Amino acid sequence: MDLGGHLLQTVSPADPLGADRWDFHADPCATLVEQPAVDPALFESREADDDEADDLWEAALAPSGIVARAHAQRADELVAELTTIDALQARLEARKAMVLAALTAAVGGSSENPAHRLDAPNVAASELAAALRISQRTASAAVAEALIVTDKAWKPVLEAMAAGDLPRRRANVILDAAAPVPPERLEAFAAEAIGIANPPDPDQTLSQGALKRHLRRLGEKYAREPLSVRKERVSAHRRVDLEPAQDGMCWLSAYLPLEVGAAIDTRLEAIARSLQSPEEHRTINQLRADVLADLLGSDASATAGIGSIEAVATGDAPPSPGPTGGVRTELIVTVPARTLSGDSDSPGEIVGYGAIDASAARILASEAATWTRLFVDPEDGAPLALGRRRYTPTLAMRRFLGARDRTCRFPGCDKPAAAAEADHTREWAEGGTTEADNLALLCPQHHRLKTVGHWDVRHVRSSAPPGSPMPPGRPVPPGTLEWKAPSGRRYLTYPEGDPAPPF
Structure with a gap:
């Protein structure tokens, strides 16, 4: 029936709340065209631990619940469209790479003249730069990337992109990780790398940061030279750069050995967090920047009005002279x-x-000031469980979470464990326990989103329940989390799937 351009449908037996009586076409915010009917069966019985039943129960009690559900359905459609766009972009990037490779061949890349072959990438880049009105440098980088990804050794990567299964951002991670791999081993590396970057089970897809770490380890497996030899060679290029930015600001970056950079990053985080208090108005990022300025350029920071940083001492040892005395840092x-x-x-x-x-x-x-050897329960991986006897995890548990989770456990987030917080998945105030299978590391931003209630999360104990994005009954590793988005979509995040860390 057509009511002034609004489509009115009958109630579907599969949708007792009458969501199909909402018009999603005339207005992005669903328009109610008829009072929805409520299925009386909803009030008969429900499982106490069934999240879906809880959602239906609440939705049946108030019209506002039905409105929220209608909006969530709309959000789910938009998220689905975003994933479709991402796949389409991957296909277009694969096609662009093939066209650029063909253009390079057409302007001399397939010539028998060595000079013509040598100049062909530059000629192709000049054509691209003129056609798209971009710089020669940007065009040259695009041509170089296209010639690499269309090489025979990278056939699995190009095919995955062409199928829409591998976005360019993830393909570039594979190419970057191959830096230490000699040419004769590239095909074997690419075949194994594509299995990690594009697993058969989408739920096993790694975040961008975790993918980089996994593929760098894989690169070490196929490398001709050991890491120590390559590091000694490239460490000669260590440097600090300053790039002016808008509004009188700048970007300061440093190229350093990883162990040095990680120690600096962890120490900045520890000092900044020691300065937080109810009276402190600065954000953690502002505190980190001010600490860096105070440590390395006290005169300049005073001129800029930053002020002196005085860290709060922790532990039994008296603070040493200077602004960082007494602050403890820990790298796992x-x-x-x-x-x-x-x-x-x-x-x-x-x-x-x-x-x-x-x-x-x-x-x-x-x-190292202390050594810790972790012995974990072979059943659930937890070093110990405190139950309801203590809210704050012990240092041993915090170390275990750092080794298990490694980063914030929100889907796609890669904030390191040192900058994350141990969160009770089931809130302590609601009866949650302090044990490994009720704790996960979350960065402050995603911790807040979960605490406020925008996202729901729970531990998957032994196997995937009905309604999860993985087949029911499949065993899952300890520490697996199931997230429910505001749109209603569900995501699983796993501890990084490497063998247990060597302790």
Whole structure:
């Protein structure tokens, strides 16, 4: 029936709340064209732990619940469209790469004249720059990338892009991770890398940061030279750069060994958090910037009006002179026992940051104030559980969470464990316990989104329940989280799927 351009449909038995009586076409905010009917069966019985039943129960009690559901359905459609657009962009990027490779061949890349072949990429880039009105440098980078991804060795990557399964951003991670891999091993590397970047089960898809770490480890497997040799060579290029920005600001960046950069980052975070208080109005990012300015340029920071940073001392030791006295920092470094003994040069890893060479791992181990060897329960991976006896996790549990989660556990977030907070998945005030299978690391931003109620999260205990985005009954590793978005979509996040870290 047509009512003034609004479509009125009958109630579907599969939709007892009458959401199909809403018009999603005339107005992005659903327009109610007839009072929705409520199925009396909703009031008969419900499972106490069934999230879906809880949602239906609340929706049946008030019209506002029905409105929220209608908006969520609209949001779900928009999110689905975004995923479609992402796949389409991947196909277009694959097509663009093939066209640029063909253009390079057409302007001399397939010539028998060596000089013409050498000039062909520059000629193709000049054509691209003129046609799109972009710089020669940008065009040259696009041509170089296209010639790499269309090479025979990278066939699996190009095919995945052409199928819409591998966005360009993830393809570039594969290409970057291949830097230490010699040409004769590229095909084998690409075949294994595409399985990690584009797994058969979409729920196993890694975040961008986790993908980088996994593929760098894979690159070490296929590398001709060990990490220590390459690091010694490239460390000669260490530097600090300053790039002026708008409004009298600038960007300061440094190219340093990973263990040095990770220590700096962790120390900045620790000092900044020690300064937080109810009276402190600065954000954590502002505090980190001010701490850096105070440590390295006190005169300049005073001129800029930043003021002196005075960290709060923690622990039993008296604070040492200077603004950072008494602040404790902690890096979680996993090192194979054979590497520590000198019997192997296998890399170690700074959890949440990446691999370090064996020499750096031994140095960090020799300088460690404390050593922790984690023995975990083979059933659930938890080192211990405190139940309701204590709200705050012990230091051992916090270390375990850092080793298990490595980063914030929100889908796609890659904030390192050192900058995340241990959150009770089921809130303590609601009866949640302090144990590994009710704790997860969340960065402050996603911790807030979860606490406020925009996103719901729960631990998946043993196998996927009905309604999850994975087949029911499939076993899941300890620490698996199921997130429910405001749109109603569900996402699973897993602990990083590497073998257990070497302790």
